[in-house]
Structures are given as C-alpha cells and as structure tokens.
Amino acid sequence: MKHPPEILLGFDFGLKRIGVAVGQTVTKTARPLTMLPAIQGIPSWETVQKLINDWQPDALVVGIPLNMDGTTQTLTELAQQFAHRLKERFNLPIYEVDERLTSVEAKDNVFKQGGYKALKKTQIDSIAAQLILQNWLDEQ
Secondary structure (H helix, E strand, C coil), X not given: CCCCCCEEEEEECXXXXXXXXXXXXXXXXXXXXXXXXXXXXXXXXXXXXXXXXHHCCCEEEEEECCCXXXXXXXXXXXXXXXXXXHXXXXXXXXXXXXXXXXXXXXXXXXXXXXXXXXXCHHHHXXXXXXXXXXXXXXXX
C-alpha cells in the first residue's frame, strides 16, 4: 500500500523564472523556497536534482496556467511539458494544479507586506509557487 505524499515541492512555471516552494501534508502548510532561472522554461536540471536530494519530496506539484475562462494558452502546454519532464527525470508523482491568479495574489501579498520596494521578482515566483502548493494542500 502506497502512503500519501508527506513532503512536496511546488513549482510556478515560467519561461525565465520558475518559483519553488516546499510543503507538507502533516501540517498542510507550504512556504516559499527559491527561484530557479530558466531559459525558455528549462531550468538547470542539476539544481532541480539538488532540491530533490535536499528535500526528498514524495511528490511534485506544478501550476498550470489557464486563461480566466479555463481555456489553454501557449504557456499551458509548456508548463505541462515541464511537469512531464519532471516525471521522466525524477520518477515522482506529479500533480498539476490550476494556477489562475496566483502570481497576482503573490504580488498583492508582497506589496501589502512591504510596498513597491518589496516587489522583487524572485520573491514573487517562490510565493506564487507557495500559493499553488497551498491550494493543492487545501484541496486534499
């Protein structure tokens, strides 16, 4: 019998940056972790491997961007390809999550905490990943 995932890494996919968060099902909480630079949506796989080695996640959660009406966009397919590559490379369960509005919510949260000066792209990406992962945890 497979046990449910306990530690998870969440990813906010982007072409230039991929936000990463870590969470756990025991406390149902997620927190921002880091931002991975990406070239055309491809991160350094060695850096991803290091994160997986360090955190030993049971599963990975990837935010899938959709249009507000639920239809797909160019980035949708690229995020799904990223999720597929994660599965192929690391052989971990992958959960895809609708990520509509998470980046907007992340910017809003950061702005509320510290104004425009606090709006650093690196933070926004990892906070968006946290929100994606937190949404998944809340639905479990």
